[in-house]
Amino acid sequence: MSELNLHPELNPCVTLEAFAARAGLEQQLCERISTLLSRGIAERGSAALVVSGGRTPAALFQCLSRQPLDWSKVTITLADERWVDNQHEDSNERSVCENLLQNDAAAAKFLSLYNGEQTPAAGQAALESRLAALPRRIDAVILGMGEDGHTASFFPGAQELGEALAPEPYSACTAVTPPEAPWPRMTLTLPRLLASAQIFVHLCGDAKLPVLEQALAPGEVEAMPIRSVLRQSETPVAVYWAP
Numbered sequence: 001m002s003e004l005n006l007h008p009e010l011n012p013c014v015t016l017e018a019f020a021a022r023a024g025l026e027q028q029l030c031e032r033i034s035t036l037l038s039r040g041i042a043e044r045g046s047a048a049l050v051v052s053g054g055r056t057p058a059a060l061f062q063c064l065s066r067q068p069l070d071w072s073k074v075t076i077t078l079a080d081e082r083w084v085d086n087q088h089e090d091s092n093e094r095s096v097c098e099n100l101l102q103n104d105a106a107a108a109k110f111l112s113l114y115n116g117e118q119t120p121a122a123g124q125a126a127l128e129s130r131l132a133a134l135p136r137r138i139d140a141v142i143l144g145m146g147e148d149g150h151t152a153s154f155f156p157g158a159q160e161l162g163e164a165l166a167p168e169p170y171s172a173c174t175a176v177t178p179p180e181a182p183w184p185r186m187t188l189t190l191p192r193l194l195a196s197a198q199i200f201v202h203l204c205g206d207a208k209l210p211v212l213e214q215a216l217a218p219g220e221v222e223a224m225p226i227r228s229v230l231r232q233s234e235t236p237v238a239v240y241w242a243p
């Protein structure tokens with residue numbers, strides 16, 4: 001593991017770490033998340049974990065699923081979801097069920113972002129109520145990043161991006177129509193994601209490094225919405241990258 005020195009004036013809330021291999025990244029990230037969840041259980045009797053979809057986290061999920069903690073006291077939900085049912089190959093919930101809700105972690109509670117309404121907008125109010133069951137502060141949030149600089153479903157050019165990033169009026173989730181990515185989405189909002197003890201940005205592959213470097217450089221948040229996470233000063237953010 002080594003320092004990633006991609007930008008001199010790095011936000012003091014953000015750390016960047018490069019790993020020689022994905023296995024080393026996944027092991028460290030798995031241990032840190034396990035520690036955060038165990039601390040939440042010890043302090044409050046329960047813990048909450050927000051994970052992302054996409055291709056990157058499957059091996060991390062499998063490592064987490066074998067962590068020996070009291071998963072029956074952990075609630076897991078997604079940072080965002082494609083508006084498809086959980087049997088669909090593009091469903092993030094399906095990936096969580098197949099890779100994370102297994103082994104020891106099979107005992108965890110999962111809070112689905114998809115509720116069968118015709119559109120995310122139609123399902124938003126009911127989901128907002130369901131998300132109220134989450135603790136005020138999430139113990140750990142795992143985010144990914146697309147090569148366009150999106151994270152969760154904060155897509156550049158999405159007409160709902162402003163609503164997803166706005167601190168007020170508060171909402172925990174919002175519907176998003178990505179200009180290019182498939183499927184309408186439901187995403188947790190930035191305020192909901194930032195109300196957490198620790199955010200991890202989990203990146204793999206050489207293609208993600210220049211995108212991260214550009215995201216850390218000056219520029220509009222709307223052009224690379226992951227900047228909203230990298231520039232805030234409320235929540236510690238650890239960026240982990242492996243080739």
Ligand SMILES: O=C(O)[C@H](O)[C@@H](O)[C@H](O)[C@H](O)COP(=O)(O)O
Binds near residue numbers: 055143144152
């Ligand atoms: O629903 C999604 O697709 C994710 O939540 C999204 O934000 C993802 O984290 C990035 O697109 C990275 O995806 P990869 O891990 O596949 O590169």
